[in-house]
Amino acid sequence: MRAQRSRQETLALRRQLIGSSCKLFYSNDPVKIVKARGQYMYDENGRQYLDCINNVAHVGHCHPDIVRAAHEQNQLLNTNSRYLHDNLIDYAERLSGKLPEKLCTFYFLNSGSEANDLALRMARHFTKHEDVIVLDHAYHGHLTSLIDISPYKFRNLEGQKEWVHVAPVPDTYRGLYREDHEDPATAYADEVKNIIKQAHKKGRKIAAFFAESLPSVGGQIIPPEGYFQKVAEYVHKAGGVFVADEIQVGFGRVGKHFWAFQLQGEDFIPDIVTMGKPIGNGHPIACVATTKEIAEAFAATGVEYFNTFGGNPVSCAIGLAVLDVIEKEQLQVHATEVGNFLMKLLQEQKLKHPIIGDVRLKEEYILLSTDGPGRNVLKFKPPMCFTVEDAKFVVDTVDKLLTDMEKDHPSQEKTSTGSS
């Protein structure tokens, strides 16, 4: 064991050694976390924090089944996928059982960013088109190609490439068409139809519509039902494909469905689905699932796709263990119950506190963060083992803080408190 440094020493060395583009949470007074279990994290003094935001530690921090699966496979074999191995096959087969039948070909990688980059490459090879339509404020990853399709990033950097088209976020709370609109799904889809029309006028061709099934950085948005179906229709007509980015929002997080895109209805099937974050419970795993046709068009280039670590036996053993735990512990049912309970409490809060501003909860030993273009949406993406007691504790704390704040700041912009 290496000696443990004081928090101040760790912070000083971090500032010295790690690029300052890599931000800390609560940067004015960052937390040092040395241990975690389930939905709890612990700092160097043993203080417990309730983790409401770690959507990567999906089945709970340091889940013993996941730790065991990793250790067993680490002792046996960890090599690349150029040799036959059952874990790769078993994992692909299990994922295939979770997806619509036509999404039957798999690629394994190390991060959601790698997955979205591959999805982009595939879309372009399959369609022989170049352009991409994305939702405003979207973030699809940290790679060069993905910053290009992430308005959240490119707006602050080089700006918009000529092959990128930005559609409005289908946000019925704050967006262009709201709850009072008679058919927001059609209205938002028509925006995409119009973008395609304008692009065609300029001689451009659409390779893909790229969207998170529930836009996250865009503000934890739930698109109106039927929106994706209509968008897919227009995009297909233009020769493009629909890529559903499930990196943050898939894998049972929405409770009654395994994938967030299923909230749109059973008749919606994307052409490519990308997965990341939660699927390895913290281990670097990601996946692209697509159709035979798209996979074959990609293979027809004759160019090999090799990912050094992707789909190795350890990653796949962990991926399988995560699926096992979700099923064994019925985490989807659990998430539905806790989610419904949380929604009920939050609706009560909404009535009680019409005015909500900036909320900082670290001092209360609850790890929460904000999201959305205005950073005014409270983000709840806890490990799936989060309980009703945890939910009650958070809401009680939020209630207490808001009550105090209202005394000090009688008039502020209204803020949504989202949950997904």
Next chain:
Amino acid sequence: MRAQRSRQETLALRRQLIGSSCKLFYSNDPVKIVKARGQYMYDENGRQYLDCINNVAHVGHCHPDIVRAAHEQNQLLNTNSRYLHDNLIDYAERLSGKLPEKLCTFYFLNSGSEANDLALRMARHFTKHEDVIVLDHAYHGHLTSLIDISPYKFRNLEGQKEWVHVAPVPDTYRGLYREDHEDPATAYADEVKNIIKQAHKKGRKIAAFFAESLPSVGGQIIPPEGYFQKVAEYVHKAGGVFVADEIQVGFGRVGKHFWAFQLQGEDFIPDIVTMGKPIGNGHPIACVATTKEIAEAFAATGVEYFNTFGGNPVSCAIGLAVLDVIEKEQLQVHATEVGNFLMKLLQEQKLKHPIIGDVRLKEEYILLSTDGPGRNVLKFKPPMCFTVEDAKFVVDTVDKLLTDMEKDHPSQEKTSTGSS
């Protein structure tokens, strides 16, 4: 434990479920590997193979110290780098001790591809230029941005982008300037100088010269000493930076140096170094090291760099354990000894077998592969625990095969048998 499938069943399911762009070794009759230890791999029937090519299982397959480090940390905490943690700092500090002083800022990621993409982004932000000079036949990764700078890939795909310039491989065996040239380092560097001149004429500006310190896919090339210094001089003069891709060839593999770029002499220091493959002994870890100036220019964009899994406590614990094992087992000294011994044996073979063609060794239970534009270079990149006995066994087997082949094919193109 899941039931083990037969090799044929695994193969059939793989063909059904995994994209066919993902190739198997020995695709006509692929090997199923279920276990590995040190420099040996084992198939489903317990047959042992000597692994001469796994440069990722750097300190040996399933090294107990690495497995233990992973397990201990997996039980404690695995989360993102937005919280303070000592492992991240300790790992950066240790790597910093291995590098020239000015390469003192670190970024952690999940794959060599992610590292090269970040290096490219940084080079562009720092220089505010766009163009990249690469070596012919180079391969820098599977991402959209890296295929653009990998002639090995883009020659078979979309072709060369206007911002990419290809310099000849500094190969003194088969290249433009050979061993008989009076100053191949200068001659090859002048090619780069000329490329810069031509680019400037077209109004283009150089962001980076990007090269593996020992070009791998290019044919396991050892550039003539002094070449990088001269190239760096011209590239700096053009306002660009020098990126040394050490993903395949760094981390003590060259024996007497920790980094392959050090073979060029002590007066050569790249501006950015990328690391991957061996640094996690199979675990998905990668790193970018750069100067304060470049890191600050990157941070000055104001845009956060967040990598979900990069630099997590488990990855860093494993990275630290790999460095510990390299030092504890003196693997660099060992690699030098075994490498020298292997070179001696291969020199003998060179005299004995002037004619070498395609070599397939799987049937002899030795895992070897070929590389280079003509796929006519035998690639030796074994785990670093490879012994003199292993070397002797391989060379004896190659000798036997070549002797047999020479009887059948009396005249073929001469082939180099490289080792790195």
